[in-house]
Amino acid sequence: MSVFDFEPILSNIRQFADVATDLAELQEFCVSCIAESRPHYNWVGFYMLDTNDPDVLVVGPFRGAPTEHVRIPVAQGICGAAVAHGDVIIVDDVEADPRYLACSLETKSEIVVPIRVDGDAIGEIDIDSHSRCAFGGEDRAFLEECAAIIGHFIGQHPR
Ligand code: SME
Numbered sequence: 743m744s745v746f747d748f749e750p751i752l753s754n755i756r757q758f759a760d761v762a763t764d765l766a767e768l769q770e771f772c773v774s775c776i777a778e779s780r781p782h783y784n785w786v787g788f789y790m791l792d793t794n795d796p797d798v799l800v801v802g803p804f805r806g807a808p809t810e811h812v813r814i815p816v817a818q819g820i821c822g823a824a825v826a827h828g829d830v831i832i833v834d835d836v837e838a839d840p841r842y843l844a845c846s847l848e849t850k851s852e853i854v855v856p857i858r859v860d861g862d863a864i865g866e867i868d869i870d871s872h873s874r875c876a877f878g879g880e881d882r883a884f885l886e887e888c889a890a891i892i893g894h895f896i897g898q899h900p901r
Contacts, residue, residue, distance in 0.1 A: 748884040751779050755888060759895050768895055769803040772888060776869075777805035782876055783869045785845060788892075789814060789821050790857075790865035793901055799825060799865070806870070809845040819843040821868055824854035828863040830882055834875040845870060853877040855885040857893045864896070 754775055755768075762768040769788050777786040787804025792813070799814045799821055816822045820841050824831045833852045836842040842852070849870040856863035867885050871877065 746780075746880070748880070748887075751775050752884070752887055752891075755891055759891050762895065765892075765896060765899060765901065766803060768892065772867075772892065773803050773805045776888070782871050782873055784872045785809070785849070785868070785870035787868055788857075788865060789825075789868055790901075791816075791825065802865075807846045811843050811845060814843065820852055820854050821866060824856055824866050825863045828856050828858070830855050830886065832877050832882065834877075836870075848872045850874045851876045853881060853885065855882070855889045857889045857896070859893050859896050864893075867892075 755772055758771045759768055762771065773786045777783060785804065785806030787806065788802035789799040790802050792798045792800050797816050799816065801809060801812045811819070814821045816826050820831050820833055820839065823841055831854045833839045833842065836849055836852055849872065851871045851874050853869050855867045857865040857867065867889055
């Protein structure tokens, strides 16, 4: 089996980050690139802490089915746990994780990767797949690099 090469996607995102004028534009570009390149990433989106209420995540640009979870308290969900602890969370089988907030009945696995600015988690990239165990170390490393590009951009263009 050939190994997927994530570098061209990262290169596109890095180049776009150099010219993007605001965060929403860069996030739109990211979700579009990532979803088109990885068809088994069935929902790809951002959640960012509400600048007026840092105990709540607000959905940002996404690709995939509309979600009822447009605002997620930091105390809830896999999304909340990832930003609260500042750690990547990979869930191989969402049915087995009591924290899971269902977006689509088809979702089987999920990865959430925090976005940090000056060391603080201020948002995240959230990906769902219709397959169990869809996310491994290479997906994690790729998405951590995406999150680092976004975090660097926010550091230079404060919200
Ligand atoms: N599954 C997430 C909620 C977001 S939707 O998947 C888009 C969670 O458990 O926090």
